[in-house]
Amino acid sequence: MSMSNLPAAVAYFTLVDASGSTSKIExxxxxxxxxxxxxxxxxxxxxxxxxxxxxxxxxxGVTFPYKENAAVAPVAGSRVEEKGVFIWRTANGRTxxxxxxxxxxxxxxxxxxxxxxxxxxxxxxxxxxxxxxLWCGADGSDITSIDKAYQRFNSTTKNQLPxxx
Amino acid sequence: MQQKTPxxxxxxxxATGSESTVRLSLPVGSxxxxxxxxxxxxxxxxxxxxxxxxxxxxxxxxxxxxxPPDPSTRLVGESGAFIFDxxxxxxxxxxxxxxxxxxxxxxxxxxxxIDIDLAQSDVAAFIAAINSGxxxxxxxxxxxxxxxxxxxxxx
Numbered sequence: 156m157s158m159s160n161l162p163a164a165v166a167y168f169t170l171v172d173a174s175g176s177t178s179k180i181e182x183x184x185x186x187x188x189x190x191x192x193x194x195x196x197x198x199x200x201x202x203x204x205x206x207x208x209x210x211x212x213x214x215x216g217v218t219f220p221y222k223e224n225a226a227v228a229p230v231a232g233s234r235v236e237e238k239g240v241f242i243w244r245t246a247n248g249r250t251x252x253x254x255x256x257x258x259x260x261x262x263x264x265x266x267x268x269x270x271x272x273x274x275x276x277x278x279x280x281x282x283x284x285x286x287x288x289l290w291c292g293a294d295g296s297d298i299t300s301i302d303k304a305y306q307r308f309n310s311t312t313k314n315q316l317p318x319x320x
Numbered sequence: 321m322q323q324k325t326p327x328x329x330x331x332x333x334x335a336t337g338s339e340s341t342v343r344l345s346l347p348v349g350s351x352x353x354x355x356x357x358x359x360x361x362x363x364x365x366x367x368x369x370x371x372x373x374x375x376x377x378x379x380x381x382x383x384x385x386x387x388p389p390d391p392s393t394r395l396v397g398e399s400g401a402f403i404f405d406x407x408x409x410x411x412x413x414x415x416x417x418x419x420x421x422x423x424x425x426x427x428x429x430x431x432x433x434i435d436i437d438l439a440q441s442d443v444a445a446f447i448a449a450i451n452s453g454x455x456x457x458x459x460x461x462x463x464x465x466x467x468x469x470x471x472x473x474x475x
Binding site: 199292 | 321323324325332333334335338339340341342343344345346347348350351352354355356358359360361362365366367368369370371372373374375376377378379380381382383384385388389390391392393394395396397399400413415416417418419420421422424442443445446449450453454455456457458459460
């Protein structure tokens with residue numbers, strides 16, 4: 156298993172029209188371009204794009220995409236709707252979370268709580284809260300401890316419904 | 321523009337082919353290389369907890385405008401499509417501009433209101449910036465010439 160990057164990163168402006176509908180204008184930059192350089196190039200381009208459109212630019216971004224070259228097969232019966240929800244405390248007292256798709260049933264207690272004593276669970280918790288770990292909340296506050304961890308079932312979306320019904 | 325915390329996004333696929341994501345935030349100022357390294361360390365730990373498989377990942381940086389101007393009435397579906405050539409055979413790209421202003425279009429001839437006037441000053445400035453900047457097509461080839469631009473509508 157190894158991730159390889161695509162040849163180009165995708166830079167974009169997000170625009171909104173008077174009806175509230177949003178859209179994007181997308182560009183590509185060489186993948187190796189430093190994020191500072193991409194930001195600078197977007198700063199140059201933004202007024203030029205603004206002069207061409209009646210929509211308003213409300214944001215911008217750049218995404219660096221990778222592809223797994225040899226993805227393993229998912230386990231038979233796995234469903235992404237079955238989530239393992241991990242809620243974390245951050246240094247500023249707030250919480251942040253991620254939901255892991257298709258949580259293994261062997262990691263669960265009978266109550267549906269995730270077993271924090273399980274070695275694999277303990278390893279992810281240790282890794283995320285480690286002093287030198289980068290992970291943080293959306294406001295940039297460092298993740299410092301695990302608050303809750305449990306199984307939850309999300310609704311199946313339209314795209315997740317079977318196609319051979 | 322205010323920069324938000326960058327995100328690492330893992331894309332997962334289950335046995336039915338359905339996909340879902342896990343998103344993690346990192347401090348502002350984190351480089352792509354730093355995030356990619358952290359991702360490589362975290363990935364096997366996450367995979368040991370899930371029956372789904374990771375099929376791709378993105379590292380995403382976003383900014384938001386804290387005081388954007390008011391948009392006018394043209395809709396985002398009324399777009400201008402700019403075709404850029406790279407000079408390499410079969411390597412072109414299309415840049416689609418939402419809510420293309422009515423000022424951009426030719427005003428006479430059979431393509432009035434359809435063709436974008438490449439000589440219009442704002443259009444020419446945009447094209448010059450694309451041709452001279454670091455912009456490439458999805459395969460990494462430099463964009464060197466705008467060969468056509470026209471109205472495309474998606475409602």
